[in-house]
Amino acid sequence: MGMFSEPVEVIRSADGLPLKIRWQGQEYIIGAEPLRWYERRKWWAEESRAERGHGAGLVDHEIWRVQARLNGQGPLHTFDLGLHLDSERWRMLRIHDAVQARSA
Numbered sequence: 001m002g003m004f005s006e007p008v009e010v011i012r013s014a015d016g017l018p019l020k021i022r023w024q025g026q027e028y029i030i031g032a033e034p035l036r037w038y039e040r041r042k043w044w045a046e047e048s049r050a051e052r053g054h055g056a057g058l059v060d061h062e063i064w065r066v067q068a069r070l071n072g073q074g075p076l077h078t079f080d081l082g083l084h085l086d087s088e089r090w091r092m093l094r095i096h097d098a099v100q101a102r103s104a
Helices: none
Strands: 002-007 009-012 018-023 026-030 035-040 060-070 077-084 089-095
Touching: 018 060, 018 077
Parallel strands: none
Antiparallel strands: 002 089, 009 018, 018 026, 026 060, 035 060, 060 077, 077 089
16 A cells, blocks of 8 residues: 655535546546545644644545556556545545556
């Protein structure tokens, strides 16, 4: 399993579910129902201060585990994606199988 943080484009349905991933010039089509959870982040080390009443996005990261096929064909690959709630920016966080990350 690889763990890193790299920008990724995620195309979502009207309900907000990931449908496609564009990463390193390749397109992956989601082939199984994605899972979502939240992880705590070290906000006290990353932010100079925390505004009162500001929680989601400051305290937690939204994480999606998706299974997708390169160009919609072949085996399913499992990825963990992080969504920054305030900016709506996505990051590739983990790869759980044989897909190799190319150096940027």
